[in-house]
Amino acid sequence: MSDVTEVLLVEDDLDLSQALAEILEHAGYRVTAFARAEAALAEVHEAWPDVILSDLRMPGLSGLQLLEAIKKKAPAIPFIMITGHGDVASAVRAMRAGAHDFLEKPCEPQLLLDVLKRAAEMRRLQTENLYLRESLARRPGPGSRLIGTSSSMKELRRQLEALSALAVDLLLVGETGTGKELFARCLHELSDRRHKPFVAINCGALSEATIDRELFGIEGKETGRLVPAQGGTLFLDELEAMDDGLQARLLRVLDGREVTPLGGSTRQLDFAVIGSVKPDPRKPLAEGQLRADLYHRFNGGLVCLPPLRERGEDVVELLDHFLTEASARHDLARPEISPSLRGRLLYHRWPGNVRELRNVAERLVIGLEVIFPQQNEEPVDTESYESAMTRFEARLLQAALLQTGGRKTEAAALLGIPRKRLYLRLRHCGLE
16 A cells, blocks of 8 residues: 555646646645546546545536445545535535535635545545455465365364364374374464464473473573463373373373472463374373373363375365465475376375475475385285275276376276266265
8 A cells, every 4th residue: 555645636627727736746645637527437446545636517527426426436435525615505415425525616725735634544544444354354264274175174174163162172193294283273273262372392302301391490590381371272292202200290280280390389370282192092002102091181082183195186285385385485486286296196105294295395396306205005904904995996096087187077987987986986085
């Protein structure tokens, strides 16, 4: 938005028009003058940000008719009418039609500038408020950062919306790079605690030597990591990485929501807690890596974040998003995704999940080669028969769609199955 106010001046008297323009330009306004109302009307649109100053009596479209047309086209624009001396009836009609103000000929320059200043300030506030409202409307909500149209991501967004209104502690389960911290932040931003801090702690970095200083702090020297979370949300990543003794100490903190800094007194805190583990929690529970009482402390239940290899076409959608981000960040042209690269993206197993895909986008934008190493299949005993078959079927369906350019009728013919069955299998595999 410009700091200089433009005045659209409509006056058929050339001498008066030039005199008014000179006064306004000397005062710092930018003036666009028209001798006929029809030409001025063509220039105005709803988002035009400034002020109109018009004579009442003109050949063709009159000032009053121009005012009525402007109010239909752009009702918020301040319209100042210039009337003949003593023409009270016309001035009243103009005000009733929505004029911001009126001036009598001949009008004193200072009065003209005072009226224009008030109108320009009113218009400036209007356009600033409109700009802010539109910016807020365009601003994506927290859930929109969970990118993807696969069935698993639709379900994840549904869970996000449902859980954000509940005051419960939660446990997130997902492989490295699946977005556990992002999901936790989205939950925080949708909750009643969104105006308070979000504090993330990597539990794998804690040890007996550092836990007191890191979590609880030292009286008069360090506050620790828990106190800043007061009123907000505490995210505890990789709970299973802590040894049993540290988990026991953390459990006591979570149960009582109390912090006792070294050399200080106990302080009561209030924060929501979201924990996370990388594997299926049944495995670390059975192997003693995760305490059962700490696991059950998260009474809100589990939220499972799907690995990228099970999200089908989300891979391409995410890459498109990351390419746009990286291109803007480096001020470089956005590369296109070739059919060959698209096929490799869909076939790749993505052990690093979304984090790995973001790095691929970064390399593509800055012009570095992207290498997908050959990966051995997972041992049979690490997944069920149904899971393995669904994964194989998803790859088969993706390959057929790639070969036919996404045309489902041709893909069904290539696979030798009815089109209806293809749609059913795509839905089953989360590729709809």
